[in-house]
Every structure is written in C-alpha cells, then in structure tokens.
Amino acid sequence: xxxxxxxxxxxxxxxxxxxxxxxxxxxxxxxxxxxxxxxxxxxxxxxxxxxxxxxxxxxxxxxxxxxxxxxxxxxxxxxxxxxxxxxxxxxxxxxxxxxxxxxxxxxxxxxxxxxxxxxxxxxxxxxxxxxxxxxxxxxxxxxxxxxxxxxxxxxxxxxxxxxxxxxxxxxxxxxxxxxxxx
Numbered sequence: 001x002x003x004x005x006x007x008x009x010x011x012x013x014x015x016x017x018x019x020x021x022x023x024x025x026x027x028x029x030x031x032x033x034x035x036x037x038x039x040x041x042x043x044x045x046x047x048x049x050x051x052x053x054x055x056x057x058x059x060x061x062x063x064x065x066x067x068x069x070x071x072x073x074x075x076x077x078x079x080x081x082x083x084x085x086x087x088x089x090x091x092x093x094x095x096x097x098x099x100x101x102x103x104x105x106x107x108x109x110x111x112x113x114x115x116x117x118x119x120x121x122x123x124x125x126x127x128x129x130x131x132x133x134x135x136x137x138x139x140x141x142x143x144x145x146x147x148x149x150x151x152x153x154x155x156x157x158x159x160x161x162x163x164x165x166x167x168x169x170x171x172x173x174x175x176x177x178x179x180x181x182x
Contacts, residue, residue, distance in 0.1 A: 004166040006035045015041035019048050032171045033078060033163060050155040057148040061093050062114055065101035066152045069115040072102035073122040076160035078168050084175040095175060113139030117146070118153045126150070 005011075009030070012020060016038035023034045037044045057063070064087035071079040080102070087093040093101075100106050104116035117136040120128050136146055162168070 002032070002036075002167055002169045004036055004168075005039070006032050006169065007038055008035075012038045013041050016044050019044050022048075029171070031082065032168045033082070033159060036166055036168055037162060047155070047158060050151070050158070054148070054152055054155055057152070058114075058145065060090060061087070062111060063152055064090075064093060065097070065106065065111055065115050066118050066149060067156045068098055068101040069104055069119045070122050070153050070156040071160055073119055074157065074160040074164065076163050078163040078170050079156065079160055081170050081174065082172045085172045088175050098175070110139045110141070114141060114149055117141075118149050121150055121153055122157065 009017075009020070012035070020030050020034055020038055024030050034044070037047060054063075058066075064083050067079060067083040068087065071083065084095075084098050087098050088095070097106060101111070101115045104112070104119040106112035106115060113136045117128070117132060120132050133146075136149075137143075141149070
C-alpha cells in the first residue's frame with residue numbers, strides 16, 4: 001500500500017503540471033512516481049534538472065542497465081519494473097541482459113564494467129577501490145564517462161529512495177525476465 005497520496009492531475013500544483021505533461025506524452029500516462037514527486041514542484045524540478053542533461057549522456061541501453069543495477073542494490077521494485085519495461089521498449093535490451101545488468105553483469109564486457117562499477121559505487125557510497133576505478137577505465141570508459149555513470153547512479157538513487165520511502169504502487173507492466181546466474 002502506497003504510504004502517500006498519488007495526486008490526480010487536478011490535485012497537482014500548477015508548477016508541476018508542465019513536467020507531468022512531458023511524462024504523460026512519453027509514457028502515455030503519468031507514472032505514479034511522478035504524481036507523488038509532483039507534490040513538491042521543487043523536488044520534481046530537481047529530478048528533471050538531473051534527468052534532462054543526463055539523457056544526453058552515454059547510450060540509452062547503458063543508462064537503462066545502470067538504472068537496473070542501482071535499483072537492484074537498493075531493492076527498488078518500482079524502478080526495476082519501470083526500467084525493465086523501458087529497457088525492453090526503448091533500450092532494445094532483451095530480458096536476459098536486463099537481468100544480468102541488475103547483478104553487475106553483461107554479455108558486453110564494456111557494459112559489464114559500467115554496471116559492476118555503478119553497483120560498487122552504490123554499495124560503498126562512492127568509496128570504491130583503486131582496482132574498481134582501474135577496471136572501469138581499462139574497459140574503455142573515460143573519466144568524463146565515469147562521472148556520467150556516477151551522475152546517473154545519483155539520479156536513480158533519488159527515485160529509488162522516493163519509491164522505497166513511500167512504497168509507491170507499481171503501475172508498469174511486468175516484463176518477462178529470463179533467469180540467469182547472478
């Protein structure tokens with residue numbers, strides 16, 4: 001049971017309306033997460049302020065993999081479901097790759113380095129080892145891209161925390177996931 005109010009469009013503060021319209025155009029509906037975040041126009045704007053420029057970083061499939069890895073660490077079922085759906089629909093990731101990403105793995109060595117690194121960043125609050133940083137660099141990620149991986153992780157932490165605190169009702173369809181070894 002959701003532990004806060006999921007605002008209807010009529011209840012949303014005026015300053016949150018335009019942002020929600022954008023989400024509605026993209027998804028075809030307003031996801032519950034954003035209807036909850038809309039209670040605070042400033043918090044919703046802060047999320048959008050991170051999301052908009054970070055959508056220009058890395059490839060869409062890597063961004064989705066990063067979301068899945070961070071959400072798995074945080075036990076955020078809402079975002080796991082959301083980004084399994086988005087990964088399949090927009091990122092063109094198959095179910096096996098999405099499942100592997102959750103556990104810091106991938107059939108693509110460069111993608112695996114990114115998701116393993118962001119998991120370690122999340123698990124250690126950024127206090128990764130020299131070896132962790134070397135591994136992601138050795139896989140071909142530049143320091144600028146590593147900063148983008150970290151920034152995406154922070155964006156996803158934000159939504160994970162909002163979802164986990166308020167236990168927001170999941171409003172995305174289930175994507176069939178193929179079981180793989182973690």
